Amino acid sequence: MSFVLAFPVFDPVAIAVGPIVIRWYALAYIGGIVIGWFYARALLKNQRLWGGTSPIPLVAWDDFILWVTLGIILGGRIGYVLFYNLDFFIQHPLEIFELWKGGMSFHGGFLGCVIAVLAFAWKRGLPIASLGDLTCAVGPIGLLLGRIANFINGELWGRAADPSLPWAMVFPTGGPVPRHPSQLYEAALEGVVLFLVLALMIRAKALSRPGLIMGAFIGLYGVARIIGELFREPDPQLGFLWGGWTMGMLLSVPMIVVGLGIVVWALRRPPLTAKAATGHSSH
Incomplete structure (x- = not known):
């Protein structure tokens, strides 16, 4: 017996006022950044979580938001161009700037965030590990909203599924084949589960052990992404790579290794204490 669901029809445009059009995907980025900003501020104000005064002043975090936003957007786009569709963009270089057509890479966006953290921490004299922890703590919020936006757009759908699967779904651009709604799987793993952990x-x-949250995020995201890729149809221009692996899987393996290394490094260092804090006010 078939339980195939029809894909619910969503308008990819969330807000349209005259010539101004805001799509759900853009709204997901905006929402993730704004919600993450406030969540991070709440963490900074809670001295108990840091073992004393937080090493990142609130005013510095407010200034950092612009840096990390640019890192996400530029890194995400450059990563997509290099990792997923380089041949196309070599032939159509001007389309690199047409962000409204979609095409962002998490791994590229993450590298952009890393560069933003390193540059901002160096410029302001802030501890890199603690700034990285704070950034990674809010990361799953953006991932959750981004994957939901992927689902609304009917893109990045899953592999063919058994029609008896109660939530198997036919996507408008995925042909008549019932598929896994892999965007929702990834939203659950990369967003909800990772955030809760x-x-x-x-x-x-x-947070009192600088680098621990950062390492856990990097490693656990790699695991979650590989699991999600088992149900996700690979990008058509790439297909399956070596041994049935996808580009998303290959890019996630180093994250697991690096994340584990950072966790071990963080656990071997002494935790922050009230005396070890930088003394910055978090008012």
């Missing part, structure tokens, strides 16, 4: 770690004072 990091939140529990933060509650257990993981």
Whole structure:
């Protein structure tokens, strides 16, 4: 018996006022940044989580938002161009700037965030590990909203599924084949599960060990992404690579290794204490 669901029809445009058009995908980026900004401010104000005064002043975090936003957008686009569709963009270089047509890479966006953290921390004299922890703590919020936007757009759909699967779905651009709604799987793993794990770690004072949240985010995202890729149809211009692996899987393997290394490094260092804090006010 078939339980195939029809893909719900969504308007990809969330807000349209005259010539101004805001799509759900753009709104997901905006929402992720704004919600993450406020969540991070709440973490900074809670001295118990840091073992004393937080090493990142609130005013510095407010200034950092612009830096990390540019890192996400520029890194995400450059990553997509280089990792997923280089041949096309070599032939059509002007389309690199047409962001409204879609095409962003998480791994590229993450590298953009890393550069933003390193540059801002160096410029302001802030601890890199703690700034990285804070940035990674809010990361799953943006991932959740981004994957939901992928689903609304009917893009990045999953592999063919057994029609008896209750939530198997036919996507408008995926042909008549029932597929896994892999965007929702990824939203659950990369967004909800990862956020909850990091939140529990933060509650257990993981922020008092600089680098621990950052390492956990990097490694666990790599695991979550590889699991999600098992149900996701690979990009048509790339297809399956070596041994049935996809580009998303290959890019996630180094994240697991690096994340584990950072976790070990963080656990071997002494935790922050009230005396070890920089003394910056978090008013």
